[in-house]
Amino acid sequence: xxxxxxxxxxxxxxxxxxxxxxxxxxxxxxxxxxxxxxxxxxxxxxxxxxxxxxxxxxxxxxxxxxxxxxxxxxxxxxxxxxxxxxxxxxxxxxxxxxxxxxxxxxxxxxxxxxxxxxxxxxxxxxxxxxxxxxxxxxxxxxxxxxxxxxxxxxxxxxxxxxxxxxxxxxxxxxxxxxxxx
Amino acid sequence: xxxxxxxxxxxxxxxxxxxxxxxxxxxxxxxxxxxxxxxxxxxxxxxxxxxxxxxxxxxxxxxxxxxxxxxxxxxxxxxxxxxxxxxxxxxxxxxxxxxxxxxxxxxxxxxxxxxxxxxxxxxxxxxxxxxxxxx
Numbered sequence: 001x002x003x004x005x006x007x008x009x010x011x012x013x014x015x016x017x018x019x020x021x022x023x024x025x026x027x028x029x030x031x032x033x034x035x036x037x038x039x040x041x042x043x044x045x046x047x048x049x050x051x052x053x054x055x056x057x058x059x060x061x062x063x064x065x066x067x068x069x070x071x072x073x074x075x076x077x078x079x080x081x082x083x084x085x086x087x088x089x090x091x092x093x094x095x096x097x098x099x100x101x102x103x104x105x106x107x108x109x110x111x112x113x114x115x116x117x118x119x120x121x122x123x124x125x126x127x128x129x130x131x132x133x134x135x136x137x138x139x140x141x142x143x144x145x146x147x148x149x150x151x152x153x154x155x156x157x158x159x160x161x162x163x164x165x166x167x168x169x170x171x172x173x174x175x176x177x178x179x180x181x
Numbered sequence: 182x183x184x185x186x187x188x189x190x191x192x193x194x195x196x197x198x199x200x201x202x203x204x205x206x207x208x209x210x211x212x213x214x215x216x217x218x219x220x221x222x223x224x225x226x227x228x229x230x231x232x233x234x235x236x237x238x239x240x241x242x243x244x245x246x247x248x249x250x251x252x253x254x255x256x257x258x259x260x261x262x263x264x265x266x267x268x269x270x271x272x273x274x275x276x277x278x279x280x281x282x283x284x285x286x287x288x289x290x291x292x293x294x295x296x297x298x299x300x301x302x303x304x305x306x307x308x309x310x311x312x313x314x315x316x
Contacts, residue, residue: 019221037213115209138210169202
């Protein structure tokens with residue numbers, strides 16, 4: 001990033017644009033690691049905070065997206081070692097991060113049950129499978145966009161996504177989830 | 182409600198006909214993502230003035246505590262030093278255990294300290310000396 005003495009306001013605006021462009025990707029990759037929306041949000045914000053500190057020192061970061069994704073992956077790994085993780089404090093599995101448009105209680109219960117089962121099955125998949133599924137369905141990315149984030153080819157993304165979906169479908173069927181609310 | 186079927190990539194959210202799994206995944210992730218999305222707020226460079234005041238207060242408190250504890254330590258040293266100095270007043274004979282003129286509670290006679298082996302020898306030598314005084 002080459003910056004020619006930007007003003008304070010323009011620097012803020014530039015950084016906000018960067019945040020708007022990449023924060024969801026960062027969140028998605030961390031979510032794919034931990035399947036925890038709160039942890040993903042915390043780590044995403046920490047990654048951007050670190051980038052901001054670098055930004056303030058005037059140090060040039062030529063690929064902020066790559067930098068952010070790398071830092072977020074490292075932070076997600078470090079999270080495994082933290083005391084919070086060791087203590088095993090998790091938010092309630094079925095209720096975590098669920099926000100709807102006030103469906104009926106029975107419908108909500110059914111949906112939350114299915115989401116809970118889906119979360120369990122996602123947890124059984126590999127991290128690579130979860131990454132590709134999260135980028136595809138959380139961010140609605142196409143094969144080229146996913147390939148860019150994961151530093152691979154669109155053909156590989158097609159193949160990997162298809163296999164990940166296949167594995168997910170088989171495991172859901174094995175758990176008795178054959179219909180969706 | 183649609184039976185679960187494995188589907189290809191093209192049947193996903195951007196494809197023509199999303200199947201049940203696609204819909205489920207899309208709904209699941211939509212429900213999981215933060216809504217509204219958190220806004221970036223740059224951290225302020227300067228710490229809050231409240232923080233400054235409190236840190237100053239903390240510093241002055243710790244200095245006061247340090248000064249008070251040093252004073253206490255010095256005071257204690259002075260007091261204890263005064264108590265344990267060597268006595269300058271003359272000590273009575275009882276205090277040093279001299280009971281020569283007191284009667285012996287066992288015999289009723291004057292108290293004689295038990296003779297030491299070295300002391301007997303000196304008597305003998307005295308005798309020797311006295312005999313040597315003989316002409």
